Amino acid sequence: MEFExxxxxxxxxxxxxxxRVVPIVQSTTYKYxxxxxxxxxxxxxxxxxxxxxxxxxxxxxAEEKIAALEGGVGALCTSSGQAATFFAVLNILExxxxxxxxxxIYGGTYNLFAHTFKKMGIAVTFVDQWxxxxxxxxxxxxxxxxxxxxxxANPALHVLDIEKFATFAHDNQVPLLVDNTFATPYFxxxxxxxxxxxxxxxxxxxxxxxxxxxxxxxxxxxxDWTNGKFPQLSTPDVTYHGLVYTEAFGPAAYLxxxxxxxxxxxxxxxxxxxxxxxxxxxxxLAVRMDRHFENAKKVxxxxxxxxxxxxxxxxxxxxxxxYELAQKYLPNGLCGVVSFEIAAGKEQAxxxxxxxxxxxxxxxxxxxxxxxxxxxxxxxxxxxxTELNEVGISAGLVRIxxxxxxxxxxxxxxxxxxxxxEG
Ligand SMILES: *Cc1c(COP(=O)(O)O)cnc(C)c1O
Numbered sequence: 001m002e003f004e005x006x007x008x009x010x011x012x013x014x015x016x017x018x019x020r021v022v023p024i025v026q027s028t029t030y031k032y033x034x035x036x037x038x039x040x041x042x043x044x045x046x047x048x049x050x051x052x053x054x055x056x057x058x059x060x061x062a063e064e065k066i067a068a069l070e071g072g073v074g075a076l077c078t079s080s081g082q083a084a085t086f087f088a089v090l091n092i093l094e095x096x097x098x099x100x101x102x103x104x105i106y107g108g109t110y111n112l113f114a115h116t117f118k119k120m121g122i123a124v125t126f127v128d129q130w131x132x133x134x135x136x137x138x139x140x141x142x143x144x145x146x147x148x149x150x151x152x153a154n155p156a157l158h159v160l161d162i163e164k165f166a167t168f169a170h171d172n173q174v175p176l177l178v179d180n181t182f183a184t185p186y187f188x189x190x191x192x193x194x195x196x197x198x199x200x201x202x203x204x205x206x207x208x209x210x211x212x213x214x215x216x217x218x219x220x221x222x223x224d225w226t227n228g229k230f231p232q233l234s235t236p237d238v239t240y241h242g243l244v245y246t247e248a249f250g251p252a253a254y255l256x257x258x259x260x261x262x263x264x265x266x267x268x269x270x271x272x273x274x275x276x277x278x279x280x281x282x283x284x285l286a287v288r289m290d291r292h293f294e295n296a297k298k299v300x301x302x303x304x305x306x307x308x309x310x311x312x313x314x315x316x317x318x319x320x321x322x323y324e325l326a327q328k329y330l331p332n333g334l335c336g337v338v339s340f341e342i343a344a345g346k347e348q349a350x351x352x353x354x355x356x357x358x359x360x361x362x363x364x365x366x367x368x369x370x371x372x373x374x375x376x377x378x379x380x381x382x383x384x385x386t387e388l389n390e391v392g393i394s395a396g397l398v399r400i401x402x403x404x405x406x407x408x409x410x411x412x413x414x415x416x417x418x419x420x421x422e423g
Contacts, residue, residue, distance in 0.1 A: 011065030073221030081201020084215025095121030166194025204366035292336030
């Protein structure tokens with residue numbers, strides 16, 4: 001199946017007389033005829049649904065679809081993107097371990113890594129994604145267990161050199177974890193360039209309609225977890241009578257462990273309702289992304305010509321530092337998010353946002369409706385000035401997430417709001 005067809009048909013194949021649309025299985029539990037059958041499920045010797053915290057048919061349909069779209073061996077949906085990132089790392093790191101992450105990442109992920117992980121005994125070193133392999137290597141420690149980055153960084157919009165980071169990770173026998181939220185598998189499939197684990201906040205483009213929060217972890221099935229660095233996967237788990245994930249689940253060991261151990265113990269389960277909405281959103285992913293991209297490209301070009309705007313970040317612009325990487329990794333398009341700087345600074349940036357009428361002020365991106373935000377006073381408010389500089393956010397930076405409205409209406413609103421600025 002081609003990508004657009006998978007968006008509609010992967011993950012759910014109704015049999016004769018069954019519902020055409022993925023049904024919402026709003027049930028926490030599942031009935032069995034014998035204690036023996038249930039025992040087999042608990043011992044992971046048989047597969048089947050037994051409790052919705054671990055698996056649910058509606059959620060499973062969404063998982064299978066995402067795995068097919070990203071080209072992985074399987075996927076695990078979570079209740080938010082934050083939970084997905086947390087699980088993805090915690091599945092292979094524990095107290096005393098070390099993670100390497102790029103600095104240009106989502107503010108919530110930065111907080112998780114820099115502060116919460118620290119309290120849990122997991123250390124994180126942040127690296128500049130433009131650094132050479134030799135420079136990156138200096139961040140590696142004997143206890144380094146993974147490398148983390150974003151395909152298109154939120155909100156800096158830096159495009160990752162995925163192959164460079166895959167080489168960096170693999171030269172050190174650790175996996176590359178990539179947050180692919182902004183690119184979506186329609187525009188980039190990081191596994192094809194060597195990423196081992198792909199993460200999404202499905203709250204964003206995969207859903208697209210701003211109706212559910214969710215996350216997902218996709219396993220490429222390609223990393224060798226038996227290389228000695230990952231005893232959590234390659235030695236017995238006492239909570240399953242000594243089961244060894246790499247032996248019991250082969251290439252899907254990482255994903256199986258995340259589900260049967262982390263989801264069992266931490267329980268960030270999506271609701272079946274939300275999985276239904278996510279699945280519905282994904283059916284139109286391909287057509288929505290084309291329009292998001294088309295509109296964002298035009299908005300970036302429009303802003304670049306405006307005197308009130310000092311810089312515009314969008315990797316289709318020849319002036320953008322990510323232009324060449326975007327040509328390589330995202331040749332067919334990018335996200336709808338454009339970042340730009342109001343030349344007159346923080347107050348005028350706030351005034352610009354207040355003057356918008358069609359474009360709404362929202363703490364969100366990737367909605368089908370165009371929305372805008374001032375990161376320094378919202379999503380990145382908790383970050384100190386030094387931290388803000390590190391993640392590349394200035395006081396006048398505005399992030400606009402272009403929706404799928406007619407471009408003329410979006411541009412007219414931006415123009416009238418810019419015309420109200422002084423200086
Ligand atoms: C929003 C976002 C997250 C966090 O996802 P939630 O669903 O809000 O928890 C993680 N990474 C990126 C790139 C995001 O944009």
